[in-house]
Amino acid sequence: MSIASALAICPDLVIVDGEDLTPFRDVSKRLYALLRSYSWNDRVERLGLDEVWMDVSDIIEYNVELLNRHDLEHSWFCLDNKDPEKGFAFDARGFAGQVYGREKVGLEGPGTGGYEGGQAGLLRTKLLLASHLALHLRLKIEEEGYTTACGISTNKLLAKLVGNVNKPRNQTTLLSLGPDDGEETVQRFMGSHQLRKIPGIGGKTAAALSDYFISQSKPGSSSPPNPKEITVDDLLSCPGLSPSKLDSLLSSLSSSSSTGTGTGKHILSLLQGHDPSPVKPARSIPTQISIEDTYFSCPLVTIEQIRRELVKITGSLLKRMKTDLMDDDKKRWLARPKTLRLTTRPRTDPKEGRGYGYGRVSKSQGLPGYVFNNGNAHGDDEIVQRLVAETLLPMFRELNPLNPRKGGKEYSIGLLNVCVTNMDSIDPTTAGGGGSGGGGRDIKNMFMRAREFTVYDPEHEHADNTGTQPETEAELLEHSDVDVDVDVHAGDPSHDPDLNLDMSDTSYESSNGKARGSLKNNDNGDPSTTNHQQQQHPVSTIHEQAQAQAQADRDTNHHLGTNMSTNHYYFHIEDDDEVWDDSPDNVWNHNEEEPTEEDIDYDDLRDAEGMSCVNGDSDGDGDGDGDGIKCPLCNHFIPLFALSAHERFHSMEEFEGELD
DNA sequence: ATGGGTCCT
DNA sequence: AGGACCC
Numbered sequence: 001m002s003i004a005s006a007l008a009i010c011p012d013l014v015i016v017d018g019e020d021l022t023p024f025r026d027v028s029k030r031l032y033a034l035l036r037s038y039s040w041n042d043r044v045e046r047l048g049l050d051e052v053w054m055d056v057s058d059i060i061e062y063n064v065e066l067l068n069r070h071d072l073e074h075s076w077f078c079l080d081n082k083d084p085e086k087g088f089a090f091d092a093r094g095f096a097g098q099v100y101g102r103e104k105v106g107l108e109g110p111g112t113g114g115y116e117g118g119q120a121g122l123l124r125t126k127l128l129l130a131s132h133l134a135l136h137l138r139l140k141i142e143e144e145g146y147t148t149a150c151g152i153s154t155n156k157l158l159a160k161l162v163g164n165v166n167k168p169r170n171q172t173t174l175l176s177l178g179p180d181d182g183e184e185t186v187q188r189f190m191g192s193h194q195l196r197k198i199p200g201i202g203g204k205t206a207a208a209l210s211d212y213f214i215s216q217s218k219p220g221s222s223s224p225p226n227p228k229e230i231t232v233d234d235l236l237s238c239p240g241l242s243p244s245k246l247d248s249l250l251s252s253l254s255s256s257s258s259t260g261t262g263t264g265k266h267i268l269s270l271l272q273g274h275d276p277s278p279v280k281p282a283r284s285i286p287t288q289i290s291i292e293d294t295y296f297s298c299p300l301v302t303i304e305q306i307r308r309e310l311v312k313i314t315g316s317l318l319k320r321m322k323t324d325l326m327d328d329d330k331k332r333w334l335a336r337p338k339t340l341r342l343t344t345r346p347r348t349d350p351k352e353g354r355g356y357g358y359g360r361v362s363k364s365q366g367l368p369g370y371v372f373n374n375g376n377a378h379g380d381d382e383i384v385q386r387l388v389a390e391t392l393l394p395m396f397r398e399l400n401p402l403n404p405r406k407g408g409k410e411y412s413i414g415l416l417n418v419c420v421t422n423m424d425s426i427d428p429t430t431a432g433g434g435g436s437g438g439g440g441r442d443i444k445n446m447f448m449r450a451r452e453f454t455v456y457d458p459e460h461e462h463a464d465n466t467g468t469q470p471e472t473e474a475e476l477l478e479h480s481d482v483d484v485d486v487d488v489h490a491g492d493p494s495h496d497p498d499l500n501l502d503m504s505d506t507s508y509e510s511s512n513g514k515a516r517g518s519l520k521n522n523d524n525g526d527p528s529t530t531n532h533q534q535q536q537h538p539v540s541t542i543h544e545q546a547q548a549q550a551q552a553d554r555d556t557n558h559h560l561g562t563n564m565s566t567n568h569y570y571f572h573i574e575d576d577d578e579v580w581d582d583s584p585d586n587v588w589n590h591n592e593e594e595p596t597e598e599d600i601d602y603d604d605l606r607d608a609e610g611m612s613c614v615n616g617d618s619d620g621d622g623d624g625d626g627d628g629i630k631c632p633l634c635n636h637f638i639p640l641f642a643l644s645a646h647e648r649f650h651s652m653e654e655f656e657g658e659l660d
Numbered sequence: 661a662t663g664g665g666t667c668c669t
Numbered sequence: 670a671g672g673a674c675c676c
Contacts, residue, residue: 021663048665048676202674253673292663341670362670417663 019293024049031141036282038079038137043279045156053156055279056133060126063133067092067125077132088136095128096135097150098166101175101185124177127152131173138171157275158186160199186273191233198232200270204253209235209267212249216240232271243268285335289324290419291317292343299347300413306396310388313418318371318380321420333372337420340367340387342395347412360415363395367420392418 007013028049035052036044043055063077072092080086090096130152138148150171151163162174174189176182190198196206210227216238217225225234235241246264269275291313300306325335343362368391371383400411 019663025664046665051676200674204673287666290664294662296661360671364670 021049027146031144031146032282034140034144035137038140039282040081042282044282045280046283051160053159053279056130059133060129063129064122064125067129077129077136079136090132090136092125092128092132095173095175096131097152097171097173099131099173099175100162100165100189101177124175127154127173127175131171134171134173155273155275156277156279157199157270158189158273161193161197162189183272190271190273191231191236193232194228195230195232195235196228198270201267205250205267208249208253209246213238236271241268285423285425286324287423288419288421289317289320289337290341290417290421291320292415292417294415296414299411300416301411303393303410306411306413306416307388307393309416310392310396310418311384313416314384314387314392315380317418317420318384321371325423333426335423335425336372337367337423339364339420339422340391340395341365341417341419341421342392342399343415343417343419344396344399344413345415346400347414360417361399362417363399365391365395 007015028046032044032046032052035054036042038059039054039056040058041055043053045053047053059079062081066078067075075090075092076087077090078084078087134150134152138150141148147169148171149163149167149169151159151161151165151174152171153159153162153174154176158174158176162172165172174186176185176189194206195201195209196203201209207227210230213230213235214225214227243264246267248264250263250267293309293313295309300309321337322330325337326333341362341364343360345359346361368387371387373383375381375383400413
């Protein structure tokens with residue numbers, strides 16, 4: 001419902017201006033930094049303010065090897081490969097949180113241990129570990145006052161989707177086992193979704209696909225299907241469906257390419273739950289910053305109105321630039337946008353602007369360098385005024401050239417957006433690489449090599465490491481893929497700095513008892529079990545929840561199975577998202593089907609000893625001391641824990657040198 | 661709806 | 670410059 005019609009119905013309604021996203025942005029940044037601090041490879045990709053994927057493959061791989069299969073109950077999850085004592089205890093006999101998918105492949109009984117069941121067991125163990133890591137991270141976020149949902153799976157697509165299954169406040173691991181039955185589980189999961197729910201299939205693509213399905217379905221057989229309800233299964237059941245068929249269906253869409261999805265082939269693989277896209281490395285600098293305002297109900301007509309609005313917008317934009325593109329002491333710019341873009345939505349002729357973004361037009365130009373000067377005594381006002389007068393207003397006139405009519409109204413503008421983009425990044429930590437001017441040493445590489453020779457024991461290298469050295473530590477650890485996706489929920493952070501209580505109240509209903517229901521108690525098919533404990537305070541909640549979780553893990557006598565894991569950790573600060581539409585048989589499958597052979601060609605099944613190559617304890621005494629390298633630049637002995645900082649020190653030094 | 665973002669032609 | 674996607 002629009003605000004206008006809400007006001008018509010309820011004239012006394014108090015409308016709170018929600019246009020300032022600053023508090024949300026702040027919270028988002030904090031939680032993002034928190035998650036990022038747990039990552040080893042820095043693959044922590046944000047989507048919007050409230051979602052994150054993490055690729056935790058390296059952490060999981062490390063911990064798989066730490067696992068003592070003879071005492072799973074008292075397992076230790078190590079969060080820092082340089083400090084064995086950093087981590088948490090957990091019970092590896094069961095999954096944390098909920099599981100989607102069959103329960104099978106009994107690899108986990110006493111005596112058999114977790115990952116001796118071959119590759120199936122290894123992969124399942126990874127998912128299991130990832131589920132415990134996810135819980136740990138979610139609890140950390142709860143300590144900050146926000147609740148989360150999380151999906152754990154083997155790629156971003158599946159992790160994101162499965163994170164919806166127990167959405168308000170729990171996590172779900174997609175237990176897809178092996179190439180045979182695993183695909184089957186994945187396909188059952190994917191198949192039940194409406195087309196539009198698949199990330200990467202947006203409104204246009206979904207409409208085209210639905211049209212096709214309808215055109216193919218038998219005329220007489222049933223009532224015309226609702227296009228929105230057509231599922232992946234429906235579409236895949238079309239006999240003539242092929243990549244090239246899809247290509248032609250989608251060719252009318254401009255460039256038929258959506259987010260990473262190319263053409264028919266790509267869409268088809270999405271529908272099958274495949275997603276090769278990597279979790280992208282964390283970014284400290286956005287690719288664009290924009291501020292916009294809409295004037296739908298009261299379009300701007302005079303140039304003076306427009307000027308005033310542009311001044312407002314540009315003022316906040318400059319502020320945003322300073323908080324997002326300058327270092328903390330606001331001494332220097334970390335990145336300078338080179339391009340300024342103005343977007344407007346002019347009045348559309350007779351009929352209303354139909355869809356989203358309809359009628360937006362934009363114009364770009366170089367961003368003048370003076371905006372990076374420090375505003376003088378009166379702040380940035382002069383800069384803003386100048387930018388509007390000299391650049392933005394002329395751009396506006398170019399965008400809206402048309403006849404200032406004789407009468408009153410020259411323009412009718414429903415939207416203004418000012419954007420800076422095309423960042424010129426000045427990142428000291430990247431200076432050795434491609435960042436700035438030519439001739440620097442490749443500091444990063446020097447350190448990598450030093451690490452290699454000093455820390456890694458060649459006997460413990462990968463089997464596939466024939467002749468070549470491992471290029472980087474990250475790559476050494478990176479060989480399997482695990483993504484985590486978390487989902488954080490919270491109330492409105494702008495209302496109240498003391499928001500913890502509010503938020504715990506809102507996300508109250510789904511706590512501890514639920515986990516117990518995960519596989520064992522949910523024979524009724526209801527994934528959400530009532531909670532058995534009233535919670536007065538979020539902090540007590542957390543621990544109760546964790547304990548209940550541990551108990552649940554013990555109860556649900558899970559078996560270790562398999563999967564390449566990608567845990568998609570997704571955090572979500574708003575709480576009005578759609579929740580998984582849980583028809584029970586979508587969410588849980590109880591059929592005991594035969595175990596199928598698991599035969600994934602898993603490339604990295606090492607002996608248990610292999611771990612010593614990455615645990616930073618090359619003297620093998622388990623305490624992690626005595627390890628370090630000789631700095632390739634200054635020849636000092638640097639303990640491992642200080643290595644990153646030391647490397648940064650040299651990079652910075654070099655960067656400053658370049659400035660001279 | 662709104663006020664943001666991303667990447668790909 | 671715009672279109673598709675995402676929140």
